[in-house]
Amino acid sequence: RFERPDVAYAWEDWEPTEAGHAFLRGLRPVLAVLAGKPGAPTSRDHVFTVGEAVEKQAVVFNNGRLPVRAELTWSAELPGTLAGASTVEVPVGGQVRVPVRLPLPADLPPGRRTLTLRARLPGGEVQDDALTLDVIAAAPASPPPTPAARVGLLDPKGHTAALLRRLGVPFRTLTPRASLEDIDVLVIGREAIGLVGETPDFTRVRRGLRVLCFEQSAEVLEGRFGFRVASPGLRQVFPRVAGHPALAGLAAEHLASWRGEATLLPPRLEPVIKPGLGPTVTWAGLTTTRVWRAGNRGNVASVVIEKPARGDFLPVVEGGFGLQYAALLEYREGSGLVVFCQLDVSGRSEADPAADRIAGQLLAHVAAWRPAPRRAIAYAGADEGRRHLEAAGFSVSSYRGGTLAGDRLLVLGPGAGTVLRGGAAELSRFLQAGGRIAGLGLGSADALVLPVPGLKLESGELLAPALAPFPAGSPFAGIGPADLHDRDPRPGPLVTSGAAFARGVIASAANERVALLQLVPWGDARRLQQFRANFRRHAYATSRLLANLGAEARTPLLEHLARPVAAPAADKRWLRGLYLDVPEEWDDPYRFFRW
Numbered sequence: 001r002f003e004r005p006d007v008a009y010a011w012e013d014w015e016p017t018e019a020g021h022a023f024l025r026g027l028r029p030v031l032a033v034l035a036g037k038p039g040a041p042t043s044r045d046h047v048f049t050v051g052e053a054v055e056k057q058a059v060v061f062n063n064g065r066l067p068v069r070a071e072l073t074w075s076a077e078l079p080g081t082l083a084g085a086s087t088v089e090v091p092v093g094g095q096v097r098v099p100v101r102l103p104l105p106a107d108l109p110p111g112r113r114t115l116t117l118r119a120r121l122p123g124g125e126v127q128d129d130a131l132t133l134d135v136i137a138a139a140p141a142s143p144p145p146t147p148a149a150r151v152g153l154l155d156p157k158g159h160t161a162a163l164l165r166r167l168g169v170p171f172r173t174l175t176p177r178a179s180l181e182d183i184d185v186l187v188i189g190r191e192a193i194g195l196v197g198e199t200p201d202f203t204r205v206r207r208g209l210r211v212l213c214f215e216q217s218a219e220v221l222e223g224r225f226g227f228r229v230a231s232p233g234l235r236q237v238f239p240r241v242a243g244h245p246a247l248a249g250l251a252a253e254h255l256a257s258w259r260g261e262a263t264l265l266p267p268r269l270e271p272v273i274k275p276g277l278g279p280t281v282t283w284a285g286l287t288t289t290r291v292w293r294a295g296n297r298g299n300v301a302s303v304v305i306e307k308p309a310r311g312d313f314l315p316v317v318e319g320g321f322g323l324q325y326a327a328l329l330e331y332r333e334g335s336g337l338v339v340f341c342q343l344d345v346s347g348r349s350e351a352d353p354a355a356d357r358i359a360g361q362l363l364a365h366v367a368a369w370r371p372a373p374r375r376a377i378a379y380a381g382a383d384e385g386r387r388h389l390e391a392a393g394f395s396v397s398s399y400r401g402g403t404l405a406g407d408r409l410l411v412l413g414p415g416a417g418t419v420l421r422g423g424a425a426e427l428s429r430f431l432q433a434g435g436r437i438a439g440l441g442l443g444s445a446d447a448l449v450l451p452v453p454g455l456k457l458e459s460g461e462l463l464a465p466a467l468a469p470f471p472a473g474s475p476f477a478g479i480g481p482a483d484l485h486d487r488d489p490r491p492g493p494l495v496t497s498g499a500a501f502a503r504g505v506i507a508s509a510a511n512e513r514v515a516l517l518q519l520v521p522w523g524d525a526r527r528l529q530q531f532r533a534n535f536r537r538h539a540y541a542t543s544r545l546l547a548n549l550g551a552e553a554r555t556p557l558l559e560h561l562a563r564p565v566a567a568p569a570a571d572k573r574w575l576r577g578l579y580l581d582v583p584e585e586w587d588d589p590y591r592f593f594r595w
Helices: 018-026 159-167 202-207 218-225 353-368 383-391 424-432 529-548 557-562
Strands: 002-004 007-009 030-035 047-049 053-062 068-076 083-090 095-103 111-120 126-136 151-154 185-188 210-213 272-274 278-283 286-289 304-306 312-319 325-333 336-341 376-380 396-398 408-412 436-440 456-461 491-497 500-502 506-509 514-517
Touching: 030 068, 030 111, 030 126, 047 353, 053 068, 053 083, 053 111, 068 095, 083 095, 095 111, 126 353, 151 159, 159 185, 159 353, 185 353, 202 210, 202 336, 202 557, 210 353, 218 557, 312 529, 325 557, 336 353, 336 557, 376 383, 383 396, 383 529, 408 424, 424 436, 436 529, 514 529
Parallel strands: 047 126, 151 185, 185 210, 210 336, 376 396, 376 408, 408 436, 436 514
Antiparallel strands: 002 007, 030 053, 053 095, 068 083, 068 111, 111 126, 272 278, 278 286, 304 325, 312 325, 325 336, 456 491, 500 506, 506 514
């Protein structure tokens, strides 16, 4: 890519088209292609909303030895006639760019359309080019519940206020000391919270407050909130919860290469240079290396959160190395909800249709959200399983047989078959009364106590299954193939019959009232460095499964949000509360990247 102050060119201008590839292959003397809109160095803005004007440009290159006269015509697959034409003179070795503008009708149905270009060149040669336009519906104007939710906004920098006004969302501006008693939805604006300074009383979340927190800096997410984060500047992320309201009307391809530039990160890396190491940054209190970063063009999520292993965290959108980071993360505690939106939806250099739609639908989702009933955990099995669940924030009581209320969640760990021998009939009555059962790392003998006809476990190699996103309400919502990947393939008990399953690693039966997860985070998972990732991912999957089945886990997150950081060097919140291991330098997946 080459830039001058007065003009900018980039291979991306024509790379997505077949004509562009022909240019690179054959260097034809005269070439006509469709490119991005005038003045833009990239053509990745292929997503538009109904009623918007499509702005592109036709570019004619003359690599021949004589001036060329080209007749251009263009049209789009739209109701009615949307077309244009132009005749251009292209000097030797030059290029001419012709603006192409097509207004989309306000009543145009969403879907994919094709913009085509035809160029008639000297000698009768005809060249055709095409671009695909993805037309989506406009973002909803305001949260739909009636009466409308009372929205309060804490946004000292004003980035999110501009976004809400553009979306037509009414709100009341708040100060850090404002009371939240008459607020239903608290919106935290982009970079509205620092390491120090007062914030509203977030502990009211436990009594039903809903909070939508837009993009915060890596420093605050780590130092004050207690998350582990990465700042790779992702240009593509992936949906993890199928059919989530925030992603309605959008497909996976809409979560890539958004228009303009994100502004949460500086366009250039600002590292500390150390001899023998090169660029370094501080990550989770450790000094670690980084590759140079240049530019934020197309960023979809600049700063992302490592999925916590403790607490009820649901990643709606994920990405980054090993898909272990969340760009849109829901946290539930008590009767309330906190949504962390690290998607770059506000403060962009240019508004993106998909970003605006997500922001509008996310506000509607938070305003309409209501808590589901919780279930207390009863546990039967080995003590190491119980100790892990308690470390993950769950309150656990022991179960050794007998009548169990239907509002409970029964968790069976290794050894449950010995503890509950002959208890299948009682567990069948428990399920009929409305109970739920989660099996964690069960063996063949343990499966005998489950009231699932034909359930069979056999020894096999534990590998990651290929998983499409599960819908909300599924026991496996928020769990993906990366969370079930085993970096130490070894024999283990796999589900082979009697339940719907994915390569035997996860399975459900009895209308999803029974769910099995055969990869567990305890045992020897943390003994070798190369398998520490196993522990983190399997610990997250375990917590997610239990939360999906109704269990509640407490964390100090709400207290972290409300309490300023007195001494960042001493108050290492990333070490406690949200993760179950102490970070080491090799745990940082971006430590060794050099591309």
